[in-house]
Amino acid sequence: FDINILPTGVSPQTMTWPGMLSKGGCATTAPYPSADFTQYSRALAPYVDPDDTVYISFLLRPNFSNGTTAGLAFGTWTNGMVAGLRPSGQFGLMTPPGTAAADSGVASVEGETYLLAIRAKKNIDATTTWSLFVNPTTGVAEPAQPDATLTVPIAALPGAVMIYNDGGFSTDEIRVG
Numbered sequence: 001f002d003i004n005i006l007p008t009g010v011s012p013q014t015m016t017w018p019g020m021l022s023k024g025g026c027a028t029t030a031p032y033p034s035a036d037f038t039q040y041s042r043a044l045a046p047y048v049d050p051d052d053t054v055y056i057s058f059l060l061r062p063n064f065s066n067g068t069t070a071g072l073a074f075g076t077w078t079n080g081m082v083a084g085l086r087p088s089g090q091f092g093l094m095t096p097p098g099t100a101a102a103d104s105g106v107a108s109v110e111g112e113t114y115l116l117a118i119r120a121k122k123n124i125d126a127t128t129t130w131s132l133f134v135n136p137t138t139g140v141a142e143p144a145q146p147d148a149t150l151t152v153p154i155a156a157l158p159g160a161v162m163i164y165n166d167g168g169f170s171t172d173e174i175r176v177g
Contacts, residue, residue, distance in 0.1 A: 031064060055120075056083075063111070081128075103148060117136050128151070
């Protein structure tokens, strides 16, 4: 799988979600077709993971002339996880380079903003279970069932996050807790 560096720009436009405070600007990638993927990575600040669990949320919007894959990547290409829009056209989870995947049944619509929330939980058997919630209601308890779940043989919680968008997507409000 070839990964080129597609510049991630900053748009003055702000993405919003009901019940979520937002700051100005969002990360955007040029319309598709362009270079394969953006790679914009940041190390996460040290955090405490109660019960070996970390939550990550972000806003994602497919813009005009978007590609097929977008979201956030965690870990390395051979030992990591991508959460977001999959080549199936549905939101889901995928291990690079696509050796394991789980779709949510929720398809994307161009121009619509989505809230994606991820739970990564280390298990006692040296695996991690990743759960994806698509458009959960903010300010209430975690939904009883995730929209997609994938357990992988990775025994570490994410130490970095990478915007991993094909061309034509906006990403905003990345939060880790």
